[in-house]
Amino acid sequence: MNQAADSLLAVRASGLVKRYGQVVAVDGLDLDIPSGQFFGLLGPNGSGKTSTIHMLATLIRPSGGSARVAGHDVVDAAVKVRGAYRRRATPRGGCFCRRVRTIRAVPRSARG
Numbered sequence: 001m002n003q004a005a006d007s008l009l010a011v012r013a014s015g016l017v018k019r020y021g022q023v024v025a026v027d028g029l030d031l032d033i034p035s036g037q038f039f040g041l042l043g044p045n046g047s048g049k050t051s052t053i054h055m056l057a058t059l060i061r062p063s064g065g066s067a068r069v070a071g072h073d074v075v076d077a078a079v080k081v082r083g084a085y086r087r088r089a090t091p092r093g094g095c096f097c098r099r100v101r102t103i104r105a106v107p108r109s110a111r112g
Helices: 001-009 050-055 079-087
Strands: 009-020 023-034 066-068
Touching: 009 050, 023 050, 050 066
Parallel strands: none
Antiparallel strands: 009 023, 009 066
């Protein structure tokens, strides 16, 4: 991956794959998220959203492909990735995971 391009990206994933036995949860995901941008990951249940976030947060290892967060590889530099979350993800440098809030979807029946 190009280092100059990586410095402009908060997240870059290329061909990211996660398998659980015979089940393929994430199949060849390519993703570029520029620094300073908000990003939403939407999809139906079982589409690999949680597995993707867990790989990007270094909570689980990818089965294939590669991903970089803040320019650091999620497999080879997992500690640096976690440090990048602490330094960059919150205004005061607190732990990213403690500040994440779940947004609940509005049921279709409640939509106008």
